[in-house]
Amino acid sequence: xxxxxxxxxAFISLAPLRRPFLSKxxxxxxxxxxxxxxxxxxxxxxxxxxxxxxxxxxASSDFMEMGLMMLPMVLIILTxxxxxxxxxxxxxxxxFMGLLFNNGLNIWLAAGAALLLGVAAGFLNGYxxxxxxxxxxxxxxxxxxxxxxxxxVMLGDQAARGYPASFxxxxxxxxxxxxxxxxxxxxxxxxxxxxxxxHKTAFGRYLYAIGNNQEAVIYSGISVPRVKVIIFxxxxxxxSLAGLVLAARFGSTRPDIGGGLELAVITATVLGGVDINGxxxxxxxxxxxxxxxxxMRFGMGLMNIQGxxxxxxxxxxxxxxxxxxxxxxIFGDQRSRWNRRTLMLLAVAAIVVIAFVWFxxxxxxxxxxxxxx
Amino acid sequence: MTTDHPATSKRSLFSFFAxxxxxxxxxxxxxxxxxxxxxxxxxxxxxxxxxxxxxxxILAMIALAQxxxxxxxxxxxxxxxxxxxxxxxxxxxxxxxxxxxxILIVLLGIGLGSVLGSVNGLIITVGKVxxxxxxxxxxxxxxxxxxxxxxxxxxxxxxxxSGFKQLAKGMSLGLPNLVVVAIIVAVIAYVFLNHIQxxxxxxxxxxxxxxxxxxxxxxxQVTFMVYVISGIICGLAGVMWASRYEAAQTNTALGFELxxxxxxxxxxxxxxxGIGTVPGVLxxxxxxxxxxNGLTLSSISxxxxxxxxxxxxxxxxxxxxTIQRRIKTTMTRGFAK
Numbered sequence: 195x196x197x198x199x200x201x202x203x204a205f206i207s208l209a210p211l212r213r214p215f216l217s218k219x220x221x222x223x224x225x226x227x228x229x230x231x232x233x234x235x236x237x238x239x240x241x242x243x244x245x246x247x248x249x250x251x252x253a254s255s256d257f258m259e260m261g262l263m264m265l266p267m268v269l270i271i272l273t274x275x276x277x278x279x280x281x282x283x284x285x286x287x288x289x290f291m292g293l294l295f296n297n298g299l300n301i302w303l304a305a306g307a308a309l310l311l312g313v314a315a316g317f318l319n320g321y322x323x324x325x326x327x328x329x330x331x332x333x334x335x336x337x338x339x340x341x342x343x344x345x346x347v348m349l350g351d352q353a354a355r356g357y358p359a360s361f362x363x364x365x366x367x368x369x370x371x372x373x374x375x376x377x378x379x380x381x382x383x384x385x386x387x388x389x390x391x392x393h394k395t396a397f398g399r400y401l402y403a404i405g406n407n408q409e410a411v412i413y414s415g416i417s418v419p420r421v422k423v424i425i426f427x428x429x430x431x432x433x434s435l436a437g438l439v440l441a442a443r444f445g446s447t448r449p450d451i452g453g454g455l456e457l458a459v460i461t462a463t464v465l466g467g468v469d470i471n472g473x474x475x476x477x478x479x480x481x482x483x484x485x486x487x488x489x490m491r492f493g494m495g496l497m498n499i500q501g502x503x504x505x506x507x508x509x510x511x512x513x514x515x516x517x518x519x520x521x522x523x524i525f526g527d528q529r530s531r532w533n534r535r536t537l538m539l540l541a542v543a544a545i546v547v548i549a550f551v552w553f554x555x556x557x558x559x560x561x562x563x564x565x566x567x
Numbered sequence: 568m569t570t571d572h573p574a575t576s577k578r579s580l581f582s583f584f585a586x587x588x589x590x591x592x593x594x595x596x597x598x599x600x601x602x603x604x605x606x607x608x609x610x611x612x613x614x615x616x617x618x619x620x621x622x623x624x625i626l627a628m629i630a631l632a633q634x635x636x637x638x639x640x641x642x643x644x645x646x647x648x649x650x651x652x653x654x655x656x657x658x659x660x661x662x663x664x665x666x667x668x669x670i671l672i673v674l675l676g677i678g679l680g681s682v683l684g685s686v687n688g689l690i691i692t693v694g695k696v697x698x699x700x701x702x703x704x705x706x707x708x709x710x711x712x713x714x715x716x717x718x719x720x721x722x723x724x725x726x727x728x729s730g731f732k733q734l735a736k737g738m739s740l741g742l743p744n745l746v747v748v749a750i751i752v753a754v755i756a757y758v759f760l761n762h763i764q765x766x767x768x769x770x771x772x773x774x775x776x777x778x779x780x781x782x783x784x785x786x787x788q789v790t791f792m793v794y795v796i797s798g799i800i801c802g803l804a805g806v807m808w809a810s811r812y813e814a815a816q817t818n819t820a821l822g823f824e825l826x827x828x829x830x831x832x833x834x835x836x837x838x839x840x841g842i843g844t845v846p847g848v849l850x851x852x853x854x855x856x857x858x859x860n861g862l863t864l865s866s867i868s869x870x871x872x873x874x875x876x877x878x879x880x881x882x883x884x885x886x887x888x889t890i891q892r893r894i895k896t897t898m899t900r901g902f903a904k
Binding site for chain 2: 344
């Protein structure tokens with residue numbers, strides 16, 4: 195995935211592939227719509243509580259923080275980068291706000307300071323990535339640990355709580371007279387802004403260009419480092435905004451707040467059709483993927499499936515969303531050279547996996563029979 | 568073979584800096600040891616160092632596998648989930664059949680781990696899914712399977728036979744068995760990466776995938792192999808983890824994957840592929856272990872641990888990038904003259 199390798203392939207293939215490539219990602223979004231329809235139909239058959247407007251709106255607020263972080267993640271992954279530090283930035287800034295609030299500062303001033311810290315955290319990521327020319331994965335892995343660590347340094351084993359109702363409104367409140375959560379309105383407004391920036395401005399086109407062929411963008415006189423600093427800075431800002439919403443929803447802040455959300459955010463983005471190698475994807479796809487993940491989790495929750503078991507389905511979908519479109523290529527291109535060996539390999543793999551599944555269920559059943567006895 | 572010449576001289580330059588890097592790491596570790604032992608006298612004792620070694624053994628083993636994968640330009644985020652799933656499954660077997668010989672349990676763990684690793688390998692090589700996505704997916708799948716398998720329950724010390732608990736803690740050759748196992752894994756990894764064809768292929772693949780393919784290396788098989796190796800090591804580590812902590816929990820080793828990446832990166836494995844050594848990774852793990860131990864002993868709050876670890880990763884990456892840029896500029900200057 196080096197720049198030179200990717201830019202070389204993009205250089206050769208960009209022009210002739212234009213039309214199929216466009217139609218492909220249009221198809222992907224329709225595929226997501228079909229999946230959403232399927233999930234809605236299946237779930238409404240399984241549970242009478244699924245198609246309840248009140249329930250749906252209440253459940254949706256669980257995913258708004260994820261959504262707020264997903265919007266800039268789309269921009270970042272489009273350029274072929276990734277930001278692993280989003281949830282840690284969320285944790286650090288929310289903890290910072292909690293620390294200031296615990297020390298008697300007005301909550302809105304504390305929230306403003308948290309947003310500024312988020313901007314600084316995002317700027318540091320972007321600056322290090324573009325200045326050192328190191329993969330974003332490495333830098334944000336470092337700040338992933340560092341920012342989360344700072345959250346623990348700030349709050350330790352304490353929690354900040356007792357936020358005023360005017361503040362918790364942004365996480366818990368609904369638009370007066372409707373069941374629509376305020377956080378959902380916030381997310382939708384932000385999604386429209388991000389969508390317009392990505393699809394209607396020159397800046398948005400630079401992002402696609404950088405993802406497709408960074409060298410060419412450099413030669414066309416655009417400051418790639420500046421673009422990178424901007425998107426990571428925006429990511430820091432949105433992560434801290436998500437932190438405010440999450441802290442407001444919980445009504446308290448602990449240093450582990452939002453832990454693990456970074457992987458959920460990346461999963462939703464990739465599921466939305468944004469190519470992890472950059473250059474392909476759309477904002478509407480990512481928003482649809484968030485809706486899909488949200489509906490699936492809500493439906494499985496109604497069926498009393500534990501959150502961690504739900505993640506099996508989400509993980510499978512993530513892998514299949516990349517693997518299924520590859521299938522024609524796997525069985526088409528390599529038929530002449532690979533077919534027999536691939537089939538044999540797959541047969542062996544199938545036997546091994548079946549043996550594993552057998553052992554898995556056998557040992558599980560044995561122990562539970564033992565406990566029952 | 569005139570075309571070979573610049574390539575080899577470039578390699579030796581890089582390997583010189585890799586060694587330089589290990590020396591720098593050793594220096595840094597020694598400095599830390601001096602600072603910590605001045606503050607807390609309990610640090611520089613044989614018992615405490617044995618404790619550190621015991622604590623980093625599992626990290627070091629998995630970091631070696633992680634390093635191998637990063638050398639091929641991949642990443643394995645599913646290591647901690649693999650470890651947890653294997654730990655849970657072997658603990659279940661032990662709960663049902665406490666008389667099972669320990670060696671069989673170890674082999675079972677290795678077998679289960681290799682299946683999970685080869686699933687990763689297949690998704691990546693046959694399915695052509697980027698490693699970060701594939702292992703991000705299996706991270707949630709394997710972790711979810713742990714919950715599904717145990718119904719959210721834990722296996723407690725009382726459920727495990729005492730013979731099994733002795734596996735990690737028992738002493739042989741004056742060291743805890745777990746440390747001995749880690750040393751054996753490290754020696755095998757060293758020989759494999761430096762003296763075995765398949766091990767050298769890993770570097771070739773990471774340095775230049777196209778060139779490796781053209782020169783006849785079966786790149787798909789090498790890629791598949793490193794993920795299977797990672798699964799095997801995680802399986803072994805899962806058995807050791809269950810034995811050492813005398814339990815299998817649903818949140819066993821949660822978040823451990825990033826520590827293994829951190830140890831590899833601090834140890835000098837380049838995320839761009841092709842660069843990394845076994846001693847470097849071991850030193851990276853040792854550094855993390857000493858910091859953890861030092862913070863526990865000293866008066867500094869435990870809560871600083873993660874922040875310090877993150878800061879060190881950043882420091883390692885920044886110094887690496889700066890050194891490599893220097894090499895590049897000196898080399899271009901040399902060519903210009």
